[in-house]
Amino acid sequence: MKDEGLVKEIPAKSGNFSEWYTAVVLKAELADYAPVRGCMVIRPYGYALWENMQARLDARFKATGHVNAYFPTLIPESFLKKEAEHVKGFSPQVAWVTRGGDADLTEPLALRPTSEAIINYMYARWVRSYRDLPVLINQWCNIFRWEKTTRLFLRTLEFLWQEGHTLHRTQEEAQEETLRILNIYVDFVENDLGVPVIAGQKPESEKFPGALATYSIEALMPDGQALQAGTSHNLGQNFTRAFDIRYLDEDNTEKYPWGTSWGVSSRLIGAVIMTHGDDKGLFLPPRVAPVQVVIVPILYGKEDEAVLSQCRKVREMLSLFRVKLDDRLQYTAGWKFNEYEMRGVPLRIEVGPRDVKNGQVVLVPRDGSGKLAVSLEQLVDETGKLLDQIQRNMLERARQWVMSVTTSAETIEEFKRNLAEKPGFVKVHWCGAQECENRLIDETKTTPRNMPLNEQDSVGKCIICGKETKTLIYYARTY
Amino acid sequence: MKDEGLVKEIPAKSGNFSEWYTAVVLKAELADYAPVRGCMVIRPYGYALWENMQARLDARFKATGHVNAYFPTLIPESFLKKEAEHVKGFSPQVAWVTRGGDADLTEPLALRPTSEAIINYMYARWVRSYRDLPVLINQWCNIFRWEKTTRLFLRTLEFLWQEGHTLHRTQEEAQEETLRILNIYVDFVENDLGVPVIAGQKPESEKFPGALATYSIEALMPDGQALQAGTSHNLGQNFTRAFDIRYLDEDNTEKYPWGTSWGVSSRLIGAVIMTHGDDKGLFLPPRVAPVQVVIVPILYGKEDEAVLSQCRKVREMLSLFRVKLDDRLQYTAGWKFNEYEMRGVPLRIEVGPRDVKNGQVVLVPRDGSGKLAVSLEQLVDETGKLLDQIQRNMLERARQWVMSVTTSAETIEEFKRNLAEKPGFVKVHWCGAQECENRLIDETKTTPRNMPLNEQDSVGKCIICGKETKTLIYYARTY
Numbered sequence: 028m029k030d031e032g033l034v035k036e037i038p039a040k041s042g043n044f045s046e047w048y049t050a051v052v053l054k055a056e057l058a059d060y061a062p063v064r065g066c067m068v069i070r071p072y073g074y075a076l077w078e079n080m081q082a083r084l085d086a087r088f089k090a091t092g093h094v095n096a097y098f099p100t101l102i103p104e105s106f107l108k109k110e111a112e113h114v115k116g117f118s119p120q121v122a123w124v125t126r127g128g129d130a131d132l133t134e135p136l137a138l139r140p141t142s143e144a145i146i147n148y149m150y151a152r153w154v155r156s157y158r159d160l161p162v163l164i165n166q167w168c169n170i171f172r173w174e175k176t177t178r179l180f181l182r183t184l185e186f187l188w189q190e191g192h193t194l195h196r197t198q199e200e201a202q203e204e205t206l207r208i209l210n211i212y213v214d215f216v217e218n219d220l221g222v223p224v225i226a227g228q229k230p231e232s233e234k235f236p237g238a239l240a241t242y243s244i245e246a247l248m249p250d251g252q253a254l255q256a257g258t259s260h261n262l263g264q265n266f267t268r269a270f271d272i273r274y275l276d277e278d279n280t281e282k283y284p285w286g287t288s289w290g291v292s293s294r295l296i297g298a299v300i301m302t303h304g305d306d307k308g309l310f311l312p313p314r315v316a317p318v319q320v321v322i323v324p325i326l327y328g329k330e331d332e333a334v335l336s337q338c339r340k341v342r343e344m345l346s347l348f349r350v351k352l353d354d355r356l357q358y359t360a361g362w363k364f365n366e367y368e369m370r371g372v373p374l375r376i377e378v379g380p381r382d383v384k385n386g387q388v389v390l391v392p393r394d395g396s397g398k399l400a401v402s403l404e405q406l407v408d409e410t411g412k413l414l415d416q417i418q419r420n421m422l423e424r425a426r427q428w429v430m431s432v433t434t435s436a437e438t439i440e441e442f443k444r445n446l447a448e449k450p451g452f453v454k455v456h457w458c459g460a461q462e463c464e465n466r467l468i469d470e471t472k473t474t475p476r477n478m479p480l481n482e483q484d485s486v487g488k489c490i491i492c493g494k495e496t497k498t499l500i501y502y503a504r505t506y
Numbered sequence: 507m508k509d510e511g512l513v514k515e516i517p518a519k520s521g522n523f524s525e526w527y528t529a530v531v532l533k534a535e536l537a538d539y540a541p542v543r544g545c546m547v548i549r550p551y552g553y554a555l556w557e558n559m560q561a562r563l564d565a566r567f568k569a570t571g572h573v574n575a576y577f578p579t580l581i582p583e584s585f586l587k588k589e590a591e592h593v594k595g596f597s598p599q600v601a602w603v604t605r606g607g608d609a610d611l612t613e614p615l616a617l618r619p620t621s622e623a624i625i626n627y628m629y630a631r632w633v634r635s636y637r638d639l640p641v642l643i644n645q646w647c648n649i650f651r652w653e654k655t656t657r658l659f660l661r662t663l664e665f666l667w668q669e670g671h672t673l674h675r676t677q678e679e680a681q682e683e684t685l686r687i688l689n690i691y692v693d694f695v696e697n698d699l700g701v702p703v704i705a706g707q708k709p710e711s712e713k714f715p716g717a718l719a720t721y722s723i724e725a726l727m728p729d730g731q732a733l734q735a736g737t738s739h740n741l742g743q744n745f746t747r748a749f750d751i752r753y754l755d756e757d758n759t760e761k762y763p764w765g766t767s768w769g770v771s772s773r774l775i776g777a778v779i780m781t782h783g784d785d786k787g788l789f790l791p792p793r794v795a796p797v798q799v800v801i802v803p804i805l806y807g808k809e810d811e812a813v814l815s816q817c818r819k820v821r822e823m824l825s826l827f828r829v830k831l832d833d834r835l836q837y838t839a840g841w842k843f844n845e846y847e848m849r850g851v852p853l854r855i856e857v858g859p860r861d862v863k864n865g866q867v868v869l870v871p872r873d874g875s876g877k878l879a880v881s882l883e884q885l886v887d888e889t890g891k892l893l894d895q896i897q898r899n900m901l902e903r904a905r906q907w908v909m910s911v912t913t914s915a916e917t918i919e920e921f922k923r924n925l926a927e928k929p930g931f932v933k934v935h936w937c938g939a940q941e942c943e944n945r946l947i948d949e950t951k952t953t954p955r956n957m958p959l960n961e962q963d964s965v966g967k968c969i970i971c972g973k974e975t976k977t978l979i980y981y982a983r984t985y
Contacts, residue, residue: 059628061578062585063615068628071573071643078574094550095557099540099664100617100648106541122580123605124617127663128598128652136542138579138603138617149538149547158836164550169579169648173606184606185578357637 037369039306044250051300052179055309055370065177065184069293072370075317077187077293081167083219083314084189084291087211093163093191098145100169101136106144110269113143116236120172122184138171143237143262143288146192147270154194157276160284161204162194170292180297181254181506188292194267194284196276201285205261208289209242212257220295221312221421222246222302223429224256225452225501227477232464235288239263245476245501247429248301251450253476253503256298262286302425309371310393312421313414320345320410321367322352325360325379333383341376341388344406348414368393373417374410392417433501437490439470442502446471450504456487457500463491467502476501516848518785523729530779531658534788534849544656544663548772551849554796556666556772560646562698562793563668563770566690572642572670577624579648580615585623589748592622595715599651601663617650622716622741622767625671626749633673636755639763640683641673649771659776660733660985667771673746673763675755680764684740685959687768688721691736699774700791700900701725701781702908703735704931704980706956711943714767718742724955724980726908727780730929732955732982735777741765781904788850789872791900792893799824799889800846801831804839804858812862820855820867823885827893847872852896853889871896912980916969918949921981925950929983935966936979942970946981955980 037050052058057073060066069077085095101124108114117140124136139145150162167189177183191208195201213226224244234241238260246256266272267283276282303310313319324331324338335354342352351372353363360377367375377389377398388406390399394417401409432451436442442453453473457463467490468474478500489496516529531537536552539545548556564574580603587593596619603615618624629641646668656662670687674680692705703723713720717739725735745751746762755761782789792798801820803813814833821831830851832842839856846854856868856877867885869878873896880888911930915921921932932952936942946969947953957979965976 059631061624062582062627063578063580066578066580068578069576071575074575075573077576094554096550096553097548097556097666099542099545099547100650101542101545101664103541119607121607122603124601125604126602126614128600128654135605145540148541152538171579175607185580187576 037306037308040249040304041306047304048297048301049179051304051308057296057300057309058179060179063184065174067179067183067185069187072317073296076296076299076311076315079315079317080219080295081189084211084215085167087215088165088189088191091163091207091211093165093193096164096166097168098139098142098149098166100139102139102142102145104135104137106148107137109144110237110266112265113237117141120174122171122173139168140170140172141288141290142166142168142190143192143266144270147266147272147286150192150194150267151270151272154272154274154284157196157274160194160196160274161200162284163191163204164193165189165191178297178506180300181294186293188290190288190290193287194272195287196274196282196284198263198285201263201287202261204287205240205242205259205289208287209244209257209259212244212259212289212291216244216246216256216291216295216298217422218418219312219314220299220302221418221425222256222295222298223422223426225477225479226481227479227501229258229477230464230475230500232461233475233477235260237262237265238288239265242480243477245503246298246302247432247451247503248298248506249428251432251446251504253452253501253505254294254298254301255476255505256295257289257291259289260287262288303421304371307365308369310421311371311373313373313418316371316373317349318351318367318370318372319349319414320351320374320376321363321372322350322376322378323360323363323367324352324354325377326356327380330380330383334378334380337383337388338378340403341378341406344403345410347407348410374414394420396420437488439467439490442467442471442490446473446504452476453502454482454499455490455502456496457498458489458492458494458496459498460489460492463489466491471502472504473502474505476503476505516785516787519728519783520785526783527776527780528658530783530787536775536779536788537658539658542663544653546658546662546664548666551796552775555775555778555790555794558794558796559698559774560668563690563694564646566694567644567668567670570642570686570690572644572672575643575645576647577621577628577645579618581618581621581624583614583616585627586616588623589716589745591744592716596620599653601650601652618647619649619651620767620769621645621647621669622671622745623749626745626751626765629671629673629746630749630751633751633753633763636675636753639673639675639753640679641763642670642683643672644668644670657776657985659779660773665772667769669769670767672766673751674766675753675761675763677742677764680742680766681740683766684719684721684738684768687766688723688736688738691723691738691768691770695723695725695735695770695774695777696901697897698791698793699778699781700897700904701735701774701777702901702905704956704958705960706958706980708737708956709943709954709979711940712954712956714739716741716744717767718744721959722956724982725777725781726911726930726982727777727985728907730911730925730983732931732980732984733773733777733780734955734984735774736768736770738768739766741767782900783850786844787848789900790850790852792852792897795850795852796828797830797846797849797851798828798893799830799853799855800842800851801829801855801857802839802842802846803831803833804856805835806859809859809862813857813859816862816867817857819882820857820885823882824889826886827889853893873899875899916967918946918969921946921950921969925952925983931955932981933961933978934969934981935975936977937968937971937973937975938977939968939971942968945970950981951983952981953984955982955984
């Protein structure tokens with residue numbers, strides 16, 4: 028019997044947070060380091076999580092009329108240069124293919140750091156008439172950014188994401204789309220991943236290179252650092268002009284469409300790990316957990332067959348859930364408890380001889396809220412209810428915590444004091460001037476996150492210059 | 507009213523087959539040329555087809571215990587060199603990243619031409635004990651091969667595929683896996699795509715670089731050329747030795763596991779287009795068609811609202827199918843008939859004023875088998891039956907044709923005559939000697955496809971040297 032848990036190898040979350048994070052990723056077999064610096068392997072357990080996330084997000088895109096496509100990874104250098112801001116923003120991070128087969132290429136090819144350039148080039152060939160609009164295309168793909176400092180899931184040279192690229196007849200439609208997607212991201216990240224976010228507009232300095240306006244959702248990690256969890260850009264006509272995309276409108280004049288682009292990435296897996304994990308390891312939200320329910324038989328050597336038989340029956344009854352029966356004999360029940368807690372399975376079902384006798388099973392939620400004996404008749408209902416409740420509680424608990432470390436500041440001193448006492452979000456009023464922003468960044472070593480869409484009605488004074496303003500903005504330290 | 511069909515721009519399939527193919531791909535908006543030579547864009551309609559194919563194949567992999575993962579695209583040059591045959595086979599086709607950000611890399615990184623090297627490197631870190639076996643991992647990803655001659659879907663510098671990479675305790679298990687997957691490929695390609703294939707073993711000269719044995723499925727295209735539609739490799743211990751993957755077996759000795767790898771790609775879309783298309787354009791198998799049923803209202807200006815209302819009712823009734831109602835007023839019914847035939851929608855439903863009066867609709871299969879009036883009560887059943895029948899007929903018709911151009915030859919002269927009269931597969935007996943194969947290739951400008959698994963019992967004489975042999979092998983011209 029093998030009873031030593033991997034769990035012991037995970038340091039306390041409240042200790043060295045960064046070590047805890049890496050240990051959880053590796054021990055739960057979500058990912059591993061690849062031989063190339065800054066690259067990662069997403070292991071089957073991590074990839075199953077990503078597949079569930081993909082499916083739920085993809086369904087939301089399709090329900091709002093979007094379709095998927097696939098554009099090439101390789102982008103000619105000259106394309107990246109067409110939008111001036113765009114190339115400035117991305118070129119320091121680009122990886123270049125310079126040789127193919129045995130020959131040097133005449134023009135280096137970029138591995139896509141994002142696909143605006145190649146996609147808008149194709150749109151120029153496809154869009155002719157107002158009847159071709161809107162174009163609502165998304166793609167799921169790999170992305171390459173030559174980052175200096177990397178971290179599993181959060182920042183790697185290659186990662187997986189989705190990127191939507193749309194074209195519209197009017198500026199209003201493009202703005203609607205930008206916010207429609209932002210709301211989809213909020214809904215998905217909060218309700219499926221249980222990660223509360225602030226949805227808002229980025230200040231100029233944090234805009235996507237080439238965008239008119241960038242909106243983001245910002246999550247807060249347990250070490251008090253903000254994580255940008257998704258962005259939605261109103262591109263205006265910047266790319267349609269740069270790539271000369273014109274359509275003949277109903278009034279028989281040629282016009283440039285209005286564009287948007289938006290994306291979330293496998294970085295969200297990092298947000299899930301950090302938000303919900305604890306000293307025992309991972310804790311996965313039921314809606315996306317690869318295994319929602321694990322059944323563990325309690326075997327004593329006697330009546331084992333009856334126990335195993337009831338376990339198999341339970342597995343069958345719960346076939347609508349993602350359920351796993353671990354009936355391996357070489358591991359103790361105790362070892363399995365630790366193992367599946369470490370792997371973040373949200374609900375455990377224990378079946379022992381007494382349970383067989385009583386026609387019941389014992390449900391044990393991963394959140395430590397206690398054990399619940401349930402009759403077989405009630406099992407399916409109770410499992411569904413309990414998983415829903417676990418899902419809701421995960422968001423609620425995380426939201427409470429974020430609120431508890433979100434403060435307001437009217438002076439730089441107050442800002443610094445808040446951050447020292449409760450590392451988290453600090454809300455400030457801001458006049459909108461770049462100099463004021465620069466000074467606040469310099470003094471606090473934080474960065475502006477976004478201007479929340481739901482909180483722009485109170486008048487206050489700019490934390491730096493004292494000018495009256497209605498603009499509220501979140502600041503935080505950041506990944 | 508716009509009545510000119512795009513169909514007119516598609517040349518006859520029986521004319522210049524290659525021009526027909528390209529026209530269908532472009533006009534049906536399955537794909538487009540990308541700005542980089544040899545690269546393609548998979549457009550939404552083509553990608554929806556690929557998504558349906560993926561879903562059905564992925565379900566088969568998962569039902570046989572496989573899980574998905576994601577490995578990095580970038581592979582160090584030194585890794586590719588670890589398996590001697592492997593590097594020789596692939597290095598002429600590799601694209602190289604030599605610059606990241608602003609710096610030259612110390613070691614060039616290959617864009618994966620296939621992932622044996624990187625995956626087996628990771629396996630060496632993960633596999634310790636016999637309890638870790640089998641490893642049954644698949645990945646869906648993009649692949650890069652610097653090809654000289656390219657063609658939409660069939661051969662491009664970048665394409666999409668799945669690649670399975672497994673490890674097993676014994677040689678027998680690895681061989682079982684190799685054939686299990688081959689059978690999954692046969693089942694999928696024949697029953698879901700309607701493309702008949704020959705499943706067999708490749709001769710030495712056509713083996714995957716680094717494999718012990720390669721099996722393939724070979725389809726035959728309407729121009730009489732064979733298309734390799736999928737491969738499954740028994741890798742023996744070649745890669746586990748090269749990457750030093752060892753496990754401690756139950757008998758307490760260290761052993762090398764046995765490996766397999768296998769893949770099919772977006773090239774299969776090309777096989778579907780060529781096999782089923784006709785002068786009207788595309789014809790997609792119901793099981794993977796993005797739109798299985800298109801509803802076209804026949805509008806006369808009178809009773810239009812009743813017709814449209816019945817159309818919407820039909821759409822609702824058929825919600826379990828992938829159904830589309832085209833109620834656009836700016837196109838005529840005739841234009842829509844052409845459009846959806848060109849796009850290969852397997853079943854059209856027409857609804858006119860008389861149909862409303864009679865409580866019926868008219869079903870029109872894409873295969874030209876005629877029209878069928880069906881009452882609303884029978885609609886769901888009949889639609890399901892008809893789609894099944896269309897699916898089966900597509901395979902059957904294609905199989906009949908392949909059989910009609912598959913011949914046997916006992917001499918080179920007969921071989922050449924057969925090929926001239928009926929370009930297709932030519933079956934020959936072969937002694938197994940490389941010289942005999944070389945001579946047959948030289949004389950006929952064909953290549954050996956595979957040695958069919960189901961037809962190895964008849965004794966015959968080697969077509970070149972006359973030696974008695976039971977080995978039968980298929981030859982054909984090839985893409």
